[in-house]
Amino acid sequence: MAITEERTRPETRMRYADASSRRITAGNAIDYAYRDLGVSGVPLVLLQHFRGNLDNWDPALVDALAADRRVVAFDNVGVAATSGTTPNTVEAMTHGAIAFIEAMSFERVDLLGFSIGSFVAQEIALIRPDLLRRVVLASSAPQGAAGMHGWAPEVIGAVGAPETTPEGYLSVFFAPTDTSREAGRQAAGRIFGGRTADRDEPTTWQTRQAQYDAVCAWGIPNHSLLQRVAAIGLPVFVAAGDRDPMILPRYSYLLAGLLPDARLKIYPDSAHGFLFQYHDKFAADVHAFLEESN
């Protein structure tokens, strides 16, 4: 494994849609795909949602975040252009994420975990707390919370099918209102139409199955496991859409109540993809949270 200076230098003044897809080999011999833009002392590392690859981050959100800081998005083990097989537990995904962060030679990072990525973010905070400064959990839930196991049939039906559709995506990531659906169409336009060259590879059915196994295991109801996040002493920003059908807002309440040092914000008229719908506002909230102290 060789990490060159060139490889780990971010692209400044670059739009996410134009940022090149790079590769780095980590200590676990996995070859990770990533994109890296913006400038700051502590980088913000993004952890992606179920079945998502590098292209599934709304470029408008990444650009808004990267205006203030270095932002690094990557495909975890087995996901899209990254080598290996997607593991089927959040814990194993966590070790995959830590290996990437180490390969990048980052001593300390901020995290933004989205959906299953927020489960991985919680787990990194528990397994390797010294690696982190601050954590953002978007559309999240604590392990073991009652009532979330497996997702509702219409949710897994919409985003879990072999071939996904724009309608299915919109129905989970955006609220059933004219305003939210319009925001969803715009976000989908940016995500699926904004970048033409150097797109990431699609995620596979193996990734879908392994990630869904991990999500289902995370959702096995176990009241005692709710205590785990009490060990996360880091400042955490918990955020959700008020009409998320995939991970209900009550799990964000629960998480923010269990965490010793959390802030909570619920965004109106939005769903699982509230952070894309409110990309500028959410980026400003993330910025305010990350700059509370340094």
Next chain:
Amino acid sequence: MAITEERTRPETRMRYADASSRRITAGNAIDYAYRDLGVSGVPLVLLQHFRGNLDNWDPALVDALAADRRVVAFDNVGVAATSGTTPNTVEAMTHGAIAFIEAMSFERVDLLGFSIGSFVAQEIALIRPDLLRRVVLASSAPQGAAGMHGWAPEVIGAVGAPETTPEGYLSVFFAPTDTSREAGRQAAGRIFGGRTADRDEPTTWQTRQAQYDAVCAWGIPNHSLLQRVAAIGLPVFVAAGDRDPMILPRYSYLLAGLLPDARLKIYPDSAHGFLFQYHDKFAADVHAFLEESN
């Protein structure tokens, strides 16, 4: 025990400051002091905070609530003008509250529990769920939540002393900002200066000690007890001030996350007495919640 028609008829078109203090004897032989105003099918019963009596409800809040519905405030067993000795557990207070509601011949009520009154409200929902339609929990926390035992020294120092002061009251019930403190001075003016005749009796040191015992017992950390509120199937509105030093907002997050059917609202720039500071807005939110369905 005789309950006359006259006794249980509310005072319509009456301001809380002018509502008479009435008495009713319940099946437990306790003689309860109460005030009763406004009109609706299902009355809203108020459950008061630590050391509070009938006069400690902000008249502006009660008037705003009573514009839409029948509102009944009462002193629980041993509190102020009600006979008996204040019990030292939330469970015993709960049976005292149920006895009052039964004495009033109410088949079904809505509850607004404030602080220790919100603990009693949770317990009524668990012990006698059929008595309730909807529940509002203001400045609340679930039994057993970690970190709230006994309150912070400055909080119990401010409101737990033998002789309380306006400064102590303001420091807990209102946030340390010009806007909130000014709202606090106005609320205190209404509470302590609005009503001249027929004021309630002050609460005693026995009440203070028994209520504080109950509060401390409620706050003994016990993760397994957090599951209790999962049995509350009723719609619940959880509300708090964002800077409450007595019961931190995170306990409202936790409660709203544990309850199966909760709405959550955190009011900005406010503390334990957010419902007095935002009396009109909070009454409107309570009204909207209570009218969601009937």
